[in-house]
Amino acid sequence: MSTIDLTPLYRTMVGFDRMANLIDSASRLDGAQGYPPYNIERVADDAFAIEIAVAGFAEDELDIETNENLLTVAGKKAASEDGEERQYLHRGIAERGFLRRFQLADHVIVTGASLQNGLLRVELLRELPEAKKPRKIEIGSPSQPKSKPKLIGKQSAA
Structure with a gap:
């Protein structure tokens, strides 16, 4: 394109x-x-979840950060502890570092994250402030002051 x-x-x-x-x-x-693959799920009206396939990554190799309306998930594979390089006959699990960014809508916050069976699940919640929520406006007659406002303090005689 x-x-x-x-x-x-x-x-x-x-x-x-x-x-x-x-x-x-x-x-x-x-x-x-395209890497790593992910799902975005609507859990409830104002709750969402992002699931990212992070096979081979441990919790300490993943970093989740939010800044303004941007959610960033990064994975960096640590060097092997024994210092030996593994020899693969076939390597289908990439285990390469990644950086995945998601643009969040206004008032969407991250409420938690979990790692289970190679899937990183990031829970999101949309919390509208009271000022942004719709409110019902009653139709009525215009309000008129019932009396003149009282002056507080010294009044001068005219």
Whole structure:
């Protein structure tokens, strides 16, 4: 696929620069993003999980970090403890280092992570602040002040 010029989006979408940047960066992904494979699962309305296949990695070889709205999962294979290089007849498990990034939506936080059977599971939760939650507005008559506000302190006689 050839590159797509997103310049018209920048001219017509005021205040949506971040969305246009995401579209632009998604279109530039290369084939290196295929390792390690992952799943994204909706657990509940506001809960999600990312499962990443990290066969051969131990907990201390994995690093999970969030910064603003970016979740970064990195794996770095430690050198063998005995110092000997293993000789493989067939090597199907890559065990190579990786860096996988996920762009998180606003108000999505990481609540935990676990490693079981070669799958790293990162739990996510969307927590909207009260100010962002929808609220019902009652329709009524406009409020009018019942009396003049009282002045506190010294009043001068006119």
